[in-house]
Amino acid sequence: MSEPHATLAEEAAKLDAADELRAKRAEFVLDDSDSDSDSDSDNSDNNDNDNNDSDADDAGDGTVYLDGNSLGALPAAVPARLADVIGREWGRLRIRSWEESGWWTAPERIGDRIGRLVGAAPGQVVVGDSTSVNVFKAVVGAVRIAQARAAGGEEPRDGTRAESQEGTRAEPRDEILVDESTFPTDGYIAESAARMTGCTLRPVPAPDIAAAVGPRTAVALVNHVDYRTGRLHDLPGTTAAVHAAGALVVWDLCHSAGALPVGLDAHGVDLAVGCTYKYLNGGPGSPAYLYVARAHQPRFDSPLPGWNSHADPFGMAPAYAPADGARRGRVGTPDILSMLALEAALEVWDGVSPDAVRAKSLALTDFFLRCVEAYVPAGRVESVTPAAHQERGSQVALRCADAGEVMAELIRRGVVGDFRRPDILRFGFTPLYTGFADVERAARVLAAVLAEAPGEVA
Ligand SMILES: Cc1ncc(COP(=O)(O)O)c(C=O)c1O
Numbered sequence: 099m100s101e102p103h104a105t106l107a108e109e110a111a112k113l114d115a116a117d118e119l120r121a122k123r124a125e126f127v128l129d130d131s132d133s134d135s136d137s138d139s140d141n142s143d144n145n146d147n148d149n150n151d152s153d154a155d156d157a158g159d160g161t162v163y164l165d166g167n168s169l170g171a172l173p174a175a176v177p178a179r180l181a182d183v184i185g186r187e188w189g190r191l192r193i194r195s196w197e198e199s200g201w202w203t204a205p206e207r208i209g210d211r212i213g214r215l216v217g218a219a220p221g222q223v224v225v226g227d228s229t230s231v232n233v234f235k236a237v238v239g240a241v242r243i244a245q246a247r248a249a250g251g252e253e254p255r256d257g258t259r260a261e262s263q264e265g266t267r268a269e270p271r272d273e274i275l276v277d278e279s280t281f282p283t284d285g286y287i288a289e290s291a292a293r294m295t296g297c298t299l300r301p302v303p304a305p306d307i308a309a310a311v312g313p314r315t316a317v318a319l320v321n322h323v324d325y326r327t328g329r330l331h332d333l334p335g336t337t338a339a340v341h342a343a344g345a346l347v348v349w350d351l352c353h354s355a356g357a358l359p360v361g362l363d364a365h366g367v368d369l370a371v372g373c374t375y376k377y378l379n380g381g382p383g384s385p386a387y388l389y390v391a392r393a394h395q396p397r398f399d400s401p402l403p404g405w406n407s408h409a410d411p412f413g414m415a416p417a418y419a420p421a422d423g424a425r426r427g428r429v430g431t432p433d434i435l436s437m438l439a440l441e442a443a444l445e446v447w448d449g450v451s452p453d454a455v456r457a458k459s460l461a462l463t464d465f466f467l468r469c470v471e472a473y474v475p476a477g478r479v480e481s482v483t484p485a486a487h488q489e490r491g492s493q494v495a496l497r498c499a500d501a502g503e504v505m506a507e508l509i510r511r512g513v514v515g516d517f518r519r520p521d522i523l524r525f526g527f528t529p530l531y532t533g534f535a536d537v538e539r540a541a542r543v544l545a546a547v548l549a550e551a552p553g554e555v556a
């Protein structure tokens with residue numbers, strides 16, 4: 099029997115009152131009441147949304163922002179910090195800021211801040227470039243490690259031998275596995291990396307990678323959370339299986355970092371990449387990051403050995419000699435304005451534990467699914483996000499044939515999610531600023547929109 103609206107609205111109020119992260123919401127800019135009516139940030143073709151959320155006031159009480167899994171909201175501390183970076187550090191200190199304002203060391207300093215959120219001890223994460231570029235560095239770097247190990251008969255990290263038999267040289271490591279439903283950029287880059295390294299690329303469903311990995315696999319590239327379905331993949335189990343086969347694993351954390359604990363060190367992950375503009379709220383185009391586990395750093399041979407990763411960058415030597423540690427993952431001059439905006443954005447995480455964020459994330463997605471079940475006529479939408487907590491990230495994806503029109507109308511009424519072709523409504527739940535009342539309202543507006551546009555599940 100469906101739960102009535104009043105009951106769920108009351109429950110939302112109680113859940114909000116008991117929410118230990120509730121105060122964090124005030125650290126974000128979420129009020130769009132004075133927004134420029136020409137501003138159309140959720141209306142870009144890139145975002146696959148066809149409508150403008152400047153009409154959000156139609157709904158009467160502002161916007162419910164459920165697109166933080168694409169672009170996180172603005173942390174309130176960022177504008178003043180950026181004004182200082184521009185006015186004082188750049189405007190007055192100019193070149194001195196590379197030293198005096200800590201610009202030169204920002205990629206590693208901010209990397210350590212992200213490291214805490216993804217379970218990496220200091221010295222293993224460097225911030226810079228886009229996720230796409232870091233996928234390239236990570237996959238090629240990982241293949242080179244796997245191939246060097248196979249050629250030299252070295253011990254992999256978990257102690258299993260690279261030789262297939264005592265005294266016999268191991269088979270060549272010439273295969274890259276990629277999760278079949280990967281975000282496209284990872285697949286494109288893995289394909290290019292495979293061509294460059296003499297590997298073949300084999301797409302495999304992420305849950306099957308543990309079984310598919312074999313003696314010729316060099317690297318598996320896997321998304322921790324699927325960008326369309328919100329499915330959370332088994333990072334500990336897949337990593338262990340890849341290691342048991344003597345290969346390396348690269349995880350893409352775009353849709354998990356800042357939404358759930360990752361445990362990179364605890365699970366022995368080799369390399370990882372991620373963006374910072376989703377749950378880490380770094381801003382549009384904010385720099386991504388690269389994790390290279392400490393044990394691999396001495397052998398990490400970057401395919402983009404720029405001068406910033408040189409052991410002595412200002413020596414300007416003609417020959418390349420790599421820096422030690424995380425800095426080896428750098429390429430060229432860091433994008434300081436975006437990088438320092440990200441650093442200010444990360445201050446909202448002070449005192450916040452990834453476990454608390456995960457608990458609230460699951461509570462939010464559970465509650466949304468319950469509200470949808472209560473409000474939306476049976477069969478009108480179908481959830482493609484797993485119900486099991488251990489398989490769910492921080493978004494809910496609902497399938498319906500008219501998803502494009504439905505999302506456009508939702509946005510017009512102040513509920514901002516996004517649409518992924520051909521038939522997915524995507525709702526992201528950012529625990530630092532999303533409340534249970536937002537969730538209840540989103541489901542209520544969704545049900546109203548669906549009732550007015552009766553259609554079929556895809
Ligand atoms: C899983 C995943 N990887 C990579 C990217 C894109 O990376 P980039 O920062 O290079 O645009 C995204 C989103 O844009 C993503 O969802």
Ligand SMILES: Nc1c(O)cccc1C(=O)C[C@H](N)C(=O)O
Pocket residue numbers: 144145167168169325326
């Ligand atoms: N990076 C994006 C962009 O520059 C424009 C629009 C959307 C994005 C995204 O991040 C999309 C996102 N990775 C997704 O999961 O679909």
